[in-house]
Amino acid sequence: MSYKKRIDNRSFDEMRKIEAKVGVIKRADGSASFKIGNTWAYAAVYGPRNLYPKFLQNPEKGILRCNYNMLPFSSSSDRVRPGGSRRSKEISMVTEKALSPVLNLDDFPNAVVDVFIELPQTEAGSRCAGICAASMALADAGLDMKDLVCAVSVGRVDDKLAVDLDYSEEAYEDGPVADIPVAMLPNLGKISLLQMDGLVKKEQLQEVLDKAKKACAEIYKIQKQALKEKYRVV
Amino acid sequence: MDDGLRSHVLELLSKGVRLDGRKPLDYRQPIKVETGLYSTACASAKVSIGDTEVVVGIKFEVGTPYPDNPDQGTIIVGAELVPMSNPEFELGPPSIDAIELARVVDRGIRESKAIDFKKLCITKGEKVWMVAIDIIPFNDAGNLFDAAALAALAALKTAKLPSYADGTIDYKSSRKEKLVLNHEPISVTVLKIGNSFVVDPLIEEQKVLDARLTVASLKDGTLCALQKGGDSPLGSEEILQMVDIALDKAKELRGAL
Numbered sequence: 001m002s003y004k005k006r007i008d009n010r011s012f013d014e015m016r017k018i019e020a021k022v023g024v025i026k027r028a029d030g031s032a033s034f035k036i037g038n039t040w041a042y043a044a045v046y047g048p049r050n051l052y053p054k055f056l057q058n059p060e061k062g063i064l065r066c067n068y069n070m071l072p073f074s075s076s077s078d079r080v081r082p083g084g085s086r087r088s089k090e091i092s093m094v095t096e097k098a099l100s101p102v103l104n105l106d107d108f109p110n111a112v113v114d115v116f117i118e119l120p121q122t123e124a125g126s127r128c129a130g131i132c133a134a135s136m137a138l139a140d141a142g143l144d145m146k147d148l149v150c151a152v153s154v155g156r157v158d159d160k161l162a163v164d165l166d167y168s169e170e171a172y173e174d175g176p177v178a179d180i181p182v183a184m185l186p187n188l189g190k191i192s193l194l195q196m197d198g199l200v201k202k203e204q205l206q207e208v209l210d211k212a213k214k215a216c217a218e219i220y221k222i223q224k225q226a227l228k229e230k231y232r233v234v
Numbered sequence: 235m236d237d238g239l240r241s242h243v244l245e246l247l248s249k250g251v252r253l254d255g256r257k258p259l260d261y262r263q264p265i266k267v268e269t270g271l272y273s274t275a276c277a278s279a280k281v282s283i284g285d286t287e288v289v290v291g292i293k294f295e296v297g298t299p300y301p302d303n304p305d306q307g308t309i310i311v312g313a314e315l316v317p318m319s320n321p322e323f324e325l326g327p328p329s330i331d332a333i334e335l336a337r338v339v340d341r342g343i344r345e346s347k348a349i350d351f352k353k354l355c356i357t358k359g360e361k362v363w364m365v366a367i368d369i370i371p372f373n374d375a376g377n378l379f380d381a382a383a384l385a386a387l388a389a390l391k392t393a394k395l396p397s398y399a400d401g402t403i404d405y406k407s408s409r410k411e412k413l414v415l416n417h418e419p420i421s422v423t424v425l426k427i428g429n430s431f432v433v434d435p436l437i438e439e440q441k442v443l444d445a446r447l448t449v450a451s452l453k454d455g456t457l458c459a460l461q462k463g464g465d466s467p468l469g470s471e472e473i474l475q476m477v478d479i480a481l482d483k484a485k486e487l488r489g490a491l
Binding site for chain 2: 120
């Protein structure tokens, strides 16, 4: 068996349709939405602001706090119980690690930058969509940043590598599947998030990262365009 | 309470205006209702009143009926005051504000008898439909009560039951039957600040209120739920005045559906 054609007819390097928008939550200091296929992430940034309780404060540098939250009606199956899960806590943590390298947190001792990621609708790739939205929201908040952060998941479906798996591919049953979310700092050429579920040969890993890099370059363009759209001089 | 803010709001109200230039009994404009936003929800709606944006998503679940109503389904209303929508909201278990919001919306729908719970029965005493109605503010610029109740109604109006067979719900295929709504309850919250009555409060006005009254009513003017909030008591005369205002304003909200 071999996976010759993708279930939704995309080419193997093709992502689902992306829509990005900046400035979607008026009360936030910065905000953005990032939609890829049926996965839809909103991110709001508050801060730098005072951090309480006080014992969490770091007099040497500010901290970044991320929270990833699937809304109760965001899953295509049963209702998601509110209040967070082990999964959402882990994703919040890796999101922090993915975003913090681009920030100059040394500039805000004792303060916190809060990033709230809310997902009203999900269908695979939600942590990557959340990171893409959060990165734009941080830029919208006017924070000094070394780079944007772009994220996409590359997957192995049977004997093929494919960019931005959807649910039907994650659930592919006729061969092995691996899902590899990657976050990149496109200008610095670094990787700030890497996870994997599934089986991949070492030789394939280079190819995975190459594909992620190519896809992230496209995402970067879309993110920049969305930011320019808000700050366009008329 | 912020005394400076309160005296400023009171001074403006004595001249018949508000912080954003509105008259006391004006809603912010536009009032917008969008439905069918999210494909993963069985029904969804977003209501915007001025800068306030509230989303309601509905999921149908199958559960065991309460022993005292073995042939009736039910609704479960939840509200998550997500910190994305307001810098003062915090992560953690539902705050008392979230609980009150969910319960007031719940009562408006439940007590209006908008939904015939008997029609949500699958197998008497064993399985019934539970309608999970989740309220999420996206941007809280005041008056979550009215926006949430309107969004819940708008979403319910578009809800279709999913298919159910052999103990599993197939969310992908919805049945032809819509959820039948016998009534359309609309909530209007009236605030008392000093000697003035105000509708559709801003966050700042909510912070300096004396009392508030949320009134849910049907199209024919029948009242179906009330909730008084705020620290000051109200006279019966005042309550009747506030109800009159609410009934009048409900017509405007009904027109936005």
